[in-house]
Amino acid sequence: MDPDFAALDAYLDEHNLDGYAFADDESNSDLYYTTGFGAPDPFVGVYTPDETAILVSSLEYGRAKKEARADTVKRRSEYEPREKQAEYGEDRVQQKVVSEFLADVGVESVATQHGFPAGLADGLREEGVTVDPESTASGVVTDVRAVKTEEELEYVREAQKANENAMAAAEALIREATVEDGVLQYEGEPLTSERVTEEIEVALIREGCALDETIVACGADAADPHDRGSGPLEAGETIIIDIFPRNKASKYHADMTRTFVKGEATDTQRDWHAVTDEARKAALDAVEAGATGEEVNQAVVDVYQDAGHPTVFTDPDTETGFIHSTGHGVGLDVHEAPSISLNGEELEAGHVITIEPGLYDPAVGGVRIEDIVVVTEDGYENLTDYPIELEVE
Amino acid sequence: MDPDFAALDAYLDEHNLDGYAFADDESNSDLYYTTGFGAPDPFVGVYTPDETAILVSSLEYGRAKKEARADTVKRRSEYEPREKQAEYGEDRVQQKVVSEFLADVGVESVATQHGFPAGLADGLREEGVTVDPESTASGVVTDVRAVKTEEELEYVREAQKANENAMAAAEALIREATVEDGVLQYEGEPLTSERVTEEIEVALIREGCALDETIVACGADAADPHDRGSGPLEAGETIIIDIFPRNKASKYHADMTRTFVKGEATDTQRDWHAVTDEARKAALDAVEAGATGEEVNQAVVDVYQDAGHPTVFTDPDTETGFIHSTGHGVGLDVHEAPSISLNGEELEAGHVITIEPGLYDPAVGGVRIEDIVVVTEDGYENLTDYPIELEVE
Numbered sequence: 072m073d074p075d076f077a078a079l080d081a082y083l084d085e086h087n088l089d090g091y092a093f094a095d096d097e098s099n100s101d102l103y104y105t106t107g108f109g110a111p112d113p114f115v116g117v118y119t120p121d122e123t124a125i126l127v128s129s130l131e132y133g134r135a136k137k138e139a140r141a142d143t144v145k146r147r148s149e150y151e152p153r154e155k156q157a158e159y160g161e162d163r164v165q166q167k168v169v170s171e172f173l174a175d176v177g178v179e180s181v182a183t184q185h186g187f188p189a190g191l192a193d194g195l196r197e198e199g200v201t202v203d204p205e206s207t208a209s210g211v212v213t214d215v216r217a218v219k220t221e222e223e224l225e226y227v228r229e230a231q232k233a234n235e236n237a238m239a240a241a242e243a244l245i246r247e248a249t250v251e252d253g254v255l256q257y258e259g260e261p262l263t264s265e266r267v268t269e270e271i272e273v274a275l276i277r278e279g280c281a282l283d284e285t286i287v288a289c290g291a292d293a294a295d296p297h298d299r300g301s302g303p304l305e306a307g308e309t310i311i312i313d314i315f316p317r318n319k320a321s322k323y324h325a326d327m328t329r330t331f332v333k334g335e336a337t338d339t340q341r342d343w344h345a346v347t348d349e350a351r352k353a354a355l356d357a358v359e360a361g362a363t364g365e366e367v368n369q370a371v372v373d374v375y376q377d378a379g380h381p382t383v384f385t386d387p388d389t390e391t392g393f394i395h396s397t398g399h400g401v402g403l404d405v406h407e408a409p410s411i412s413l414n415g416e417e418l419e420a421g422h423v424i425t426i427e428p429g430l431y432d433p434a435v436g437g438v439r440i441e442d443i444v445v446v447t448e449d450g451y452e453n454l455t456d457y458p459i460e461l462e463v464e
Numbered sequence: 465m466d467p468d469f470a471a472l473d474a475y476l477d478e479h480n481l482d483g484y485a486f487a488d489d490e491s492n493s494d495l496y497y498t499t500g501f502g503a504p505d506p507f508v509g510v511y512t513p514d515e516t517a518i519l520v521s522s523l524e525y526g527r528a529k530k531e532a533r534a535d536t537v538k539r540r541s542e543y544e545p546r547e548k549q550a551e552y553g554e555d556r557v558q559q560k561v562v563s564e565f566l567a568d569v570g571v572e573s574v575a576t577q578h579g580f581p582a583g584l585a586d587g588l589r590e591e592g593v594t595v596d597p598e599s600t601a602s603g604v605v606t607d608v609r610a611v612k613t614e615e616e617l618e619y620v621r622e623a624q625k626a627n628e629n630a631m632a633a634a635e636a637l638i639r640e641a642t643v644e645d646g647v648l649q650y651e652g653e654p655l656t657s658e659r660v661t662e663e664i665e666v667a668l669i670r671e672g673c674a675l676d677e678t679i680v681a682c683g684a685d686a687a688d689p690h691d692r693g694s695g696p697l698e699a700g701e702t703i704i705i706d707i708f709p710r711n712k713a714s715k716y717h718a719d720m721t722r723t724f725v726k727g728e729a730t731d732t733q734r735d736w737h738a739v740t741d742e743a744r745k746a747a748l749d750a751v752e753a754g755a756t757g758e759e760v761n762q763a764v765v766d767v768y769q770d771a772g773h774p775t776v777f778t779d780p781d782t783e784t785g786f787i788h789s790t791g792h793g794v795g796l797d798v799h800e801a802p803s804i805s806l807n808g809e810e811l812e813a814g815h816v817i818t819i820e821p822g823l824y825d826p827a828v829g830g831v832r833i834e835d836i837v838v839v840t841e842d843g844y845e846n847l848t849d850y851p852i853e854l855e856v857e
Contacts, residue, residue: 098491111677111799113601130690130788162599185583190597192582204583206555208506269669276665281676284504297523319676395523406504 072140072222074104074215080120082211083182088203090119091212092173092181094191100403101184101212103322107140115169116141117176126150126172145172166194173200184210209408217400217408218421224445226323227401227423228454231443233278234314234325235457240274241267241287241312245333245463250306255333264289264300271314280316286328287312293330293437296395296429306334309343309436309461311429315405324405326425327455328441331463343430343438344461350374350428351440354397354411358426358444358451364415368397371428380430384413391432398425401443422446423454465533465615467497467608473513475604476575481596483512484605485566485574487584493796494577494605496715500533508562509534510569519543519565538565559587566593577603602801610793610801611814617838619716620794620816621847624836626671627707627718628850633667634660634680634705638726638856643699648726657682657693664707673709679721680705686723686830689788689822699727702736702829704822708798717798719818720848721834724856736823736831737854743767743821744833747790747804751819751837751844757808761790764821773823777806784825791818794836815839816847 079091093102093116097109106116106125115126124143127135135144150168159167169191173181180201183192185208192202205211219227248255248262255262264287271285288300290308304310313328330347332340350371357370371393372384381392396412401423409416411424418424424446429439442455472484486495486509490502499509499518508519517536520528528537543561552560562584566574573594576585578601585595598604612620641648641655648655657680664678681693683701697703706721723740725733743764750763764786765777774785789805794816802809804817811817817839822832835848 133688134690165600183582186579186581187583188579188597188601189576189582189585189595190578190580190599190601192585193597194599202582204581204586206583206587207558208581208583272669273666276662276669281674283674295526297527 072107072220074220075218076105076118076120076215078215079118079211083120086182086203088180088182088201090117090173090176090178090181092117092178092183092187092202094169094188095186099184100407101210101216104216104403105212108135108138109322110135115172117173117178117181119176119178122176124172124176126169143176145175163194163197165191166198170195170198170200182211184212213408216402218419219402219423219445220421223323223402224421224423224454226318226321227325227443227445229321230280230316230318230323231325231327231454233275233280233318234316234327235455236278237271237274237280237314237316238312238327238329238457240270241314242329242331242463244270245304245310245331248304248333250334253306255304255306261303263303264292267304267312268300271312275314275316279319281319282314282316285312285314288437290436291433294391294431294433294435296431296437296439304333307332307337309336309340309438311437311439313439313441315401317405322403324401324403325454326401326405326427326441326443327457328427328429328439329457329459330438330440330461332461333463336462339435340438341461343435344440346374346378346380347428347430347438347440348459349378350393351426351442354426354428355442355444355451355453358418358424358446360418360420360446360448363417364397364409364411364424365413366415367418367426368412368415371397375428375430392430393428394431395429398427398441400424418446420446420448465500465613467613468611469498469511469513469608471608472511472604476513479575479596481573481575481594483510483566483569483571483574485510485571485576485580485595487562487581488579492577493800494603494609497609497796498605501528501531502715503528508565510566510571510574512569512571515569517565517569519562536569538568556587556590558584559591563588563591563593575604577605606801609795611812612795612816612838613814616716616795617814617816617847619711619714620718620836620838622714623673623709623711623716624718624720624847626668626673626711627709627720628848629671630664630667630673630707630709631705631720631722631850633663634707635722635724635856637663638697638703638724641697641726643727646699648697648699654696656696657685660697660705661693664705668707668709672712674712675707675709678705678707681830683829684826687784687824687826687828689824689830689832697726700725700730702729702733702831704830704832706832706834708794710798715796717794717796718847719794719798719834719836720850721820721822721832722850722852723831723833723854725854726856729855732828733831734854736828737833739767739771739773740821740823740831740833741852742771743786744819744835747819747821748835748837748844748846751811751817751839753811753813753839753841756810757791757802757804757817758806759808760811760819761805761808764790768821768823785823786821787824788822791820791834793817811839813839813841
């Protein structure tokens with residue numbers, strides 16, 4: 072992969088800094104993206120317009136030489152941490168090691184992520200390094216990696232394919248369930264959110280994907296967009312299934328939501344589902360390079376408002392109706408730039424975003440429909456291939 | 465749960481600071497332990513000897529009121545971020561909000577983790593708050609939570625039980641496999657590391673556990689303790705299986721390793737396995753409250769040295785033999801305090817640690833045996849219940 076770091080170069084030039092430094096583990100997507108390397112224990116990386124360098128433990132050195140996209144791979148032991156510990160004490164070892172590493176790469180001043188370790192920032196300053204953290208959590212590298220290469224799009228497509236198979240496995244459970252006293256039954260037991268979640272997770276593992284969380288939320292649970300759902304699923308209630316797996320090899324995510332009702336839906340459920348699908352289509356019609364995330368969000372707000380539903384964008388205090396944003400970027404992180412919301416920035420070709428309108432009310436339940444798409448110059452390509460049908464017989 | 469924060473109180477008193485502040489998401493175990501709350505998006509927490517307070521988004525407020533162990537739960541919107549954005553600009557919103565929150569709790573000076581966000585530390589200082597990050601990554605809260613309560617021990621036991629079932633599923637695959645041209649075959653295909661890993665993951669999911677990584681490493685792969693393993697498994701080669709799941713509900717981990725040979729092991733493999741088990745027993749004999757992690761590690765080094773195997777502790781440059789530490793703490797993190805290694809600190813009753821000696825050489829493969837135990841006043845309780853047998857027929 073060959074990311075385009077022109078925006079990062081411009082940032083460093085504008086702030087008159089030599090490089091951009093990281094100190095974190097593989098959970099830091101900006102670090103992984105910039106260096107092409109991840110490790111379970113923290114390591115240090117620095118980007119300059121001339122080279123990318125990383126500083127790793129001896130245990131990771133061999134793998135780093137093979138896997139990292141870095142021009143320079145240094146071993147921590149080269150900087151004699153044991154001798155430094157004896158001379159300066161344990162508290163100053165890391166700042167001594169890292170400042171010498173930066174000097175080796177010709178770096179005297181660095182930008183960092185907002186979340187760079189404060190202890191190391193203070194320590195490096197003691198050693199004479201200028202450290203200038205970004206002022207907000209979403210930084211310049213986050214913006215760079217929001218625009219996907221063709222290779223990254225393939226990774227998202229692969230994760231989304233697994234996602235669709237997992238959704239099909241979940242829907243099949245609901246379809247095969249019988250109903251007793253209004254509760255879904257499967258293999259002689261009540262069919263629970265937990266059981267459906269397990270089936271989704273097993274389906275994803277079979278396809279090389281992992282996930283920490285899945286939402287299978289029914290009835291009142293579904294009315295809270297952050298509720299993961301629990302307990303028996305009920306016929307005639309909406310069931311929101313929201314799956315966001317990560318492919319373990321590529322580390323890229325997908326994201327999709329569908330809403331089901333076992334048996335016959337009520338008129339209200341059907342209306343909500345139809346207007347939400349209308350909102351989804353209106354948002355998609357607004358997507359193209361040059362449009363803003365705010366405009367796409369507004370398309371959803373307009374549809375809901377015309378249909379008489381409250382939204383947090385028209386009434387900030389509402390607790391029912393459309394109470395979250397329209398969408399977000401997806402990539403190495405399941406939530407990343409750009410934002411499809413108020414103040415959402417301009418979309419660029421290659422942005423991968425979700426479009427996920429929804430309506431919520433504890434008295435009715437919740438309805439959400441979510442597709443994942445890639446922004447193109449004159450519109451979008453929908454990466455989602457799954458039917459949008461409310462009722463499951 | 466009712467953790468004992470006396471050591472944290474003493475730290476604050478010693479450094480003359482009002483409180484200990486965090487700003488991170490649920491992946492930060494110190495924050496989760498201190499506040500009893502986790503959320504996928506970053507939130508702020510502050511501990512003082514008088515109260516624990518958290519600052520969360522409106523979306524998390526309801527759940528935080530219910531779930532958090534905090535005395536005070538504040539909503540971000542109470543601090544009028546929109547008005548602050550208009551007045552001070554986006555870059556200063558967070559520092560204004562957080563400094564006002566700290567003032568509400570009566571806090572003017574804070575200790576923080578080493579990894580506290582540097583951007584927020586600088587911002588809070590601009591607002592007149594004293595911010596004093598810890599000088600090393602493993603901090604005072606990490607040490608506090610290393611000592612487990614009875615409730616936490618139950619969580620580890622539960623995760624370890626699932627771990628043993630997953631290991632049994634993996635061993636069963638190896639047992640049921642046939643051998644063709646030296647390669648294990650299962651259901652008409654070569655049995656691969658990936659297939660065994662999948663079986664382990666599915667077994668864990670069925671028991672409410674998750675995991676990001678598993679090691680199923682055969683032959684030369686097994687000679688590298690960090691190699692996850694890949695490709696077909698071979699008869700007559702050592703197969704290291706190292707499983708470290710996290711229970712999704714409790715968030716606590718377990719950790720166990722066994723080494724298998726399909727068919728007949730060589731004399732060298734048998735010797736290595738026997739001396740490694742001897743090292744395991746010697747380390748366990750050394751475990752008790754008041755012993756140091758260094759002493760327990762030395763017990764392993766002594767056994768290997770007496771048997772003529774190199775170790776990194778006797779020869780820092782060796783690339784074969786015993787090339788990692790004896791063990792580590794296990795809890796909310798799979799690797800946490802205390803360290804069972806050089807400079808390993810004094811053990812306390814309630815520490816949960818691994819004992820995992822191993823030998824490695826690309827010419828032979830790798831052998832590792834790992835148990836998880838809890839330190840007691842006069843020894844240890846082994847939380848591991850799984851046979852130690854090399855050969856699988």
